[in-house]
Amino acid sequence: MSEVAEKVKAPAEPLFSKKNRKLVSDPLSDNNPITIQVLGICSALAITVQVEQAVVMSAAVFFVLALGNVVISLLRNLIPGRIRIIVQLVVVASLVIIVNQVLMAFLPDVSAKLSVFVGLIITNCIIMGRFEAFAMGNKPWPSFMDAVGNATGYAIILIIVAVVRELLGSGSLYGIPILGSPIPVEGYPNGTGLFDMGYMNNNLMVLPPMALIVVGIIIWIQRSRNKNLIESH
Template sequence: MAKSGLLKTFTEPLGKNNPVFVQILGICSTLAVTNKLQNTMVMVLGVTFATALSSWTVSLLRKRIPSRIRMMVETMIIAAYVILVDIILKAYYPEMWKQLGPYVGLIITNCIVMGRVEAFALTNKPLPSLVDGLASGLGYAYVLLIIAAVRELMGSGSLWGYRILGPWWTNWAIMVMPPGGFFILAIAIWVIRETVGKEVSHA
């Protein structure tokens, strides 16, 4: 029973309760870097790390946090994890850190992190909270990675920095520019809701 509960906690955010295409949360900080697959990968890993560990920490402390200053405490915990991500990137992946610029810091205000902490971690045990945070992060990750793959392929003719399409391909400059992000995200939401997410789109 406990095992299947955990499994359900894990699979729900990947499919019918996906944070991006069902709840439309947390696109602010990452959408801006989805014109390159590599940058997107690092950002979504950062978001997943922050969501999972913040959820776990808040859940551990959930009975002790005074409800009046709940939000402040949560923000503090989230910010600490995000600073860790920033410090690690700066020391070990400096090139990536430079390219992501202020977007790493913006993970703090990513609605998914705070959303999962408030909606799940405050009322659940640490292990399920960790799993929920991890799964929400991954559910978020794959949607954004798909968007990034499409944008990079059409906009630069490459994937992960390697040229895939031959010289016959004319790059669609609009794809790497900001409007491309809006269009591809909209189309992704459309396609996913039309196919797998049909029964949940009216939730």
């Protein structure tokens, strides 16, 4: 049935048609996977302690989601409906292993940073969610655009949370001490920079609950600016 319908409107729409652009721009704000769909919360709180990790994780999710969405979309007419979730899991797990192996061989230092997240990527509900909700029913190119949008939307939130947590929790950004260093050095028993004046890191920021609170604040700000996002029920 659906195949017939697709063939009728086959004279293709342009690659960057309004509809396709919307696939990318929607998840950035109004349909953000973390703040609106509330998916991928687990990884958002596990790895937003430092900006560097958030960036590595975002890049990995971007890659796996983009490839996975295309693969699932290509297979969508072959996948038996009853075992589709398992097929999706096999695809995402294999992709993650391939990515990790290639990184281990050619970029070992990146791989060392990523290895901890391998399990987190496989279980990331954004990836399964996009496979199931989008790639199973759409052609490869729109699926790819959808992956780009969702992965970027995920990355934005991840990095915002990581910036807040690293700055307030460790006084640094991307490992660079911004507010000074709490480690005592010669002549500065309390550390350097702001720490010398009595500033202290907020250790709560380093712990997972603060990620939820920061995400909560982002959701609050977003919904108070755009009332359409507030569900009425």
